[in-house]
Amino acid sequence: MKAFRQLLISWGPLGVFVLAFVESIGIPNxxxxxxxxxxxxxxxxxxxxxxAVLATVGSLLGAAVFYEIIRxxxxxxxxxxxxxxxxxxxxxxxxxxxxxxxxxSALLPIPILPLKVxxxxxxxxxVSRTRxxxxxxxxxxxxxxALAYLGAQLGENTNDWIRGHYWHMGAIAVAxxxxxxxxxxWTDRTRNTVEGLQ
Numbered sequence: 353m354k355a356f357r358q359l360l361i362s363w364g365p366l367g368v369f370v371l372a373f374v375e376s377i378g379i380p381n382x383x384x385x386x387x388x389x390x391x392x393x394x395x396x397x398x399x400x401x402x403x404a405v406l407a408t409v410g411s412l413l414g415a416a417v418f419y420e421i422i423r424x425x426x427x428x429x430x431x432x433x434x435x436x437x438x439x440x441x442x443x444x445x446x447x448x449x450x451x452x453x454x455x456x457s458a459l460l461p462i463p464i465l466p467l468k469v470x471x472x473x474x475x476x477x478x479v480s481r482t483r484x485x486x487x488x489x490x491x492x493x494x495x496x497x498a499l500a501y502l503g504a505q506l507g508e509n510t511n512d513w514i515r516g517h518y519w520h521m522g523a524i525a526v527a528x529x530x531x532x533x534x535x536x537x538w539t540d541r542t543r544n545t546v547e548g549l550q
Contacts, residue, residue: 365402368403371384372409374414375411376412377415389403390510453529454487455491
């Protein structure tokens with residue numbers, strides 16, 4: 353794997369695209385795209401914007417393939433466990449609020465938020481392809497843009513800066529989840545009230 357990563361580094365922005373695609377189709381490589389994006393942005397600051405764009409495009413194309421793979425088999429598997437009782441309640445919750453966790457884990461590079469697990473659950477639970485891709489794009493674009501910017505601006509100090517701010521990112525994730533969850537609950541209540549008046 354180390355030789356493959358060195359090859360991708362030598363490819364520059366194209367290597368970032370390839371790794372983002374491979375990682376997003378479900379081949380485990382936690383943090384690989386982030387690390388490669390940083391390495392290339394540090395080595396070639398002038399190509400940082402191109403790296404961010406290609407990382408986003410590669411990630412979204414890979415996620416589209418991942419979505420189709422999960423939808424082919426995962427839906428049938430989960431359907432058995434989510435037709436009634438607690439399983440049905442979980443399925444309803446995941447369809448309504450599960451994309452919040454996908455968004456936060458796509459946006460913030462926090463190791464305890466396993467993006468692929470949340471993505472697989474969302475795909476298998478019947479989240480629409482369009483909604484899935486839009487939420488991922490909303491998380492990936494600022495994430496990769498920020499990483500490319502940090503790599504180009506801070507150079508070799510980027511990893512230290514990120515490590516020094518993990519708790520901040522965790523707090524942001526919790527606050528963002530709470531805010532988005534509250535907004536969704538409020539819109540649900542408002543919609544139910546309006547439907548009750550009609």
